[in-house]
Amino acid sequence: MMERFILEDLKKWKESKGRKPLILRGARQVGKTWILKEFGKRYYDNCAYFNFDESVEYKQFFETTKNVERILQNLTMASGQKINGDKTLIFFDEIQECPNALNTLKYFCETAPQYHVVCAGSLLGIALSKPVGFPVGKTDFIDMYPMTFSEFLVALGEKNYVEYMRSISSIENIPDAFFNPLAEKLKMYFITGGMPEVVYNWVNNRDVEAIQRTLSNIALAYEHDFGKHPNVNTTPKISLVWKTIPSQLAKENKKFLYNSIKEGARAREYEDALQWLVNAGIVRKIYRCNKPHLPLSQYDDIGAFKILLGDVGLLRRISFLSPSAVAEGNRLFVEFKGALTENYILQAIEQQFEVLPRYWAMDKPRYEVDFLIQREDDIIPIEVKADVNIDSKSLKKYAELYPNNAKIRVRFSMRNLHLDGDVLNIPLFMADYADKLIALGLKGMKEG
Numbered sequence: 001m002m003e004r005f006i007l008e009d010l011k012k013w014k015e016s017k018g019r020k021p022l023i024l025r026g027a028r029q030v031g032k033t034w035i036l037k038e039f040g041k042r043y044y045d046n047c048a049y050f051n052f053d054e055s056v057e058y059k060q061f062f063e064t065t066k067n068v069e070r071i072l073q074n075l076t077m078a079s080g081q082k083i084n085g086d087k088t089l090i091f092f093d094e095i096q097e098c099p100n101a102l103n104t105l106k107y108f109c110e111t112a113p114q115y116h117v118v119c120a121g122s123l124l125g126i127a128l129s130k131p132v133g134f135p136v137g138k139t140d141f142i143d144m145y146p147m148t149f150s151e152f153l154v155a156l157g158e159k160n161y162v163e164y165m166r167s168i169s170s171i172e173n174i175p176d177a178f179f180n181p182l183a184e185k186l187k188m189y190f191i192t193g194g195m196p197e198v199v200y201n202w203v204n205n206r207d208v209e210a211i212q213r214t215l216s217n218i219a220l221a222y223e224h225d226f227g228k229h230p231n232v233n234t235t236p237k238i239s240l241v242w243k244t245i246p247s248q249l250a251k252e253n254k255k256f257l258y259n260s261i262k263e264g265a266r267a268r269e270y271e272d273a274l275q276w277l278v279n280a281g282i283v284r285k286i287y288r289c290n291k292p293h294l295p296l297s298q299y300d301d302i303g304a305f306k307i308l309l310g311d312v313g314l315l316r317r318i319s320f321l322s323p324s325a326v327a328e329g330n331r332l333f334v335e336f337k338g339a340l341t342e343n344y345i346l347q348a349i350e351q352q353f354e355v356l357p358r359y360w361a362m363d364k365p366r367y368e369v370d371f372l373i374q375r376e377d378d379i380i381p382i383e384v385k386a387d388v389n390i391d392s393k394s395l396k397k398y399a400e401l402y403p404n405n406a407k408i409r410v411r412f413s414m415r416n417l418h419l420d421g422d423v424l425n426i427p428l429f430m431a432d433y434a435d436k437l438i439a440l441g442l443k444g445m446k447e448g
Contacts (some may be wrong), residue, residue, distance in 0.1 A: 002147075002196055003154050004031065009142050010039045014116065019140065021105040021117040025125060026144035027281030027310050028225065029218050031196040032120040033093055035144065040089035044116070048081035052101065053094035055079075062100035068112040071104065085114050095119040096127035106135030123225060129279040145351055146194030146311045149186060149344075150432045155203050158185065165433055171444050173416045174427060182429040183414065190340055191323045193313015194347070208323050215317035222282055229276055237273035245283070245307055246319035249339035253366070254306040255288070267303070274307070284308045284346060289358040289372055292379045292398075292405045296358050296372060306359065312344040338386035341428065342370055345384050345412050348431035349373060357382070360398060367394040379405045380438060385413035395423065408441050410434070419444050 013022055024032050040047025050058050061074040072090075076083050083090060095101050108117050121127065128134065147155070150162045164178055174182075192198050192211055195218055201210045226238040244261045248254065258265045277283045288304035289296055309315040316323075321336060350356060353373050360381065361368040371382040383395050392411055399406040399422075409423045417437070418425050424441040426434060 002031075002034075002200060003151065004035050004038075004147070004196075005151060006035060006142065006144055007039060007042075010035070011043065013140060013142065014043060019113070019116070020109045020138055021119065022140045022142060023105075023124065023128070024118060024120045024142050024144055025128070025281065026120075027125075028122040028221060029195050029197065030144050030146050030281075030310075032144055034196065036089075036091050036093075036118050036120055039118075040091060044089040045084065045087040046082055047089045047091055048075070048079070048083050049091045049093065050075060050079065050081075051093040052097040056097075059098045059100065062098060062104055066104060066107050068104070068107050068115070072115075083115075086116055088116070090115055090117045092117070092119045094121045096121040096124045099127070102127065103135060106138040109135065109138040123228060123280055125279045125281045126228075126276065129275075143351075146313075146347065147196060147199055148194060148348065148351065148432050149189050149429060152189050152192070152194060152199055153185060155199050156185070161185075165430055168417075168433070168437075169440070171417060171419045171424065171437070171440050173418060174430075179416060179427065183427070186429040190312055190316060190344065193311040193316070195311055195313060198313055211313075212317065212323070215313055218314060219318050222280075225280065226276075231272075234273050234276065237270055238276050241270055241273050241277060242282075242318075245309065246315075246336075248307060249315075249319075249343075250337055252337060253368075254337070254339065254342075255361075256305055256307050282310060284310065284350070284356065286346070286356070286371070287358050289360050292360060292372055292381070292402050294374065294377065294379065296355055296374045296379065300358065304361075308339075308343045308346050310347070312340055312347060315343050316340055338384065341386040341412075342384045344428070345382070345431050346371070349382070349434050352432075352435040362397075367397045369394050369398050375435065375438065378407055380408060380410055381406060382410045382412065385411060385415075387414055392423070408438060408445065410438060410441075 013019060024036060026032050037047055052058055058075065061071050065071060072083050082088060092101055108115055153161050161182055192202050198211055198214045201214055223239060226235050229235050229238060240261050248256055248260055258267050258270055261270055278285050286306050286308060287300040289299050290301050291299045293299055319336060346357065353375060355374040357371040357373050359370055360372055369381045370384045373380050373382060381395060381398050383392055395409050395411065399409060411423055411425050412428050412431060413425060414428060415425050417427055419441050422445060426437055430437065
């Protein structure tokens with residue numbers, strides 16, 4: 001059975017005293033519907049499931065009244081789903097198809113807090129980007145992402161490796177008995193990515209061609225969603241932006257250039273299309289930071305950013321990189337200007353820190369630190385190396401320019417776990433534990 005760590009967050013929501021209706025955010029195909037049904041199955045007597053896309057007639061119950069009890073009475077009779085206070089999980093799926101239901105969450109919060117309500121939707125991020133009628137302050141949010149490398153290991157039946165990585169309590173070399181197999185399994189994760197259907201296919205069939213087909217189908221489903229933009233003239237622009245992402249990342253300098261979409265293209269023509277992809281949770285917009293000071297968001301260079309995907313396997317597939325590279329040493333990590341590795345690291349760290357990472361760069365001469373993360377009151381520079389080559393000129397330059405914002409510098413690579421002065425090297429396969437390892441690194445520096 002597929003195990004998702006997000007279940008722990010859902011349990012905390014269930015038990016919280018100030019619980020409000022929950023909105024589970026995330027891109028299409030990350031497993032939102034499955035996890036909420038599984039949550040209902042494990043921790044409630046039953047799950048009353050209402051899908052506004054499949055059963056459009058449910059929308060009518062929200063058009064004439066805001067009375068929660070009356071709405072639930074109608075839903076109960078129409079669906080045959082039993083609803084019993086805190087014993088039942090009420091699940092509104094594809095809720096973006098019914099704005100009145102989204103608005104009604106306010107009344108669940110204010111007048112019927114005894115009910116446990118969860119919501120999801122494949123394009124819910126688009127609906128939430130338009131706050132008209134949205135019950136601000138009356139809902140809780142949890143973000144869901146593709147499966148992490150650790151979840152991938154659990155799905156493979158290799159939970160022992162996850163337990164080992166969780167048990168690490170000091171910065172010291174990982175024994176070869178763990179390092180080598182983890183490095184090999186990470187290559188397979190670069191092939192599959194973390195989309196649950198893809199991982200499930202690999203775990204049960206070990207069929208690379210099936211992986212390719214499934215990833216292609218997910219990409220196609222995304223492209224079909226582009227047509228749901230309310231402005232029909234924007235749909236082809238979304239498609240053009242989507243198709244140019246691999247070529248943008250194939251450059252040494254991964255800064256997104258609008259004129260790479262189409263000769264003469266300008267930001268004002270395509271920024272709405274790009275923002276649609278961001279709101280849908282399909283891509284991540286990583287801004288260049290002008291000054292590494294707190295809060296990071298105040299120093300965004302809004303005209304300079306790079307675009308990465310929500311899933312490394314999907315990026316590999318739409319870039320037409322062959323899975324055969326997995327058998328060729330560390331080629332898979334280095335291929336494509338290291339973009340796959342950078343995308344993988346973003347996937348891992350964005351789930352651990354509240355603020356989306358930025359990056360830092362300067363020109364003439366060219367230096368670039370792949371990510372800056374805001375961790376508590378510290379800004380931490382991160383460099384991503386796709387192999388064992390760990391020349392870190394940009395990290396050194398950053399420390400020279402901003403010594404007060406370089407308490408610890410982090411480098412992800414295929415080198416072993418170690419602390420070299422103020423530079424913490426984390427093996428790529430341990431990216432899920434970056435926050436913990438940084439804390440251990442800072443502790444080690446104090447003690448050293």
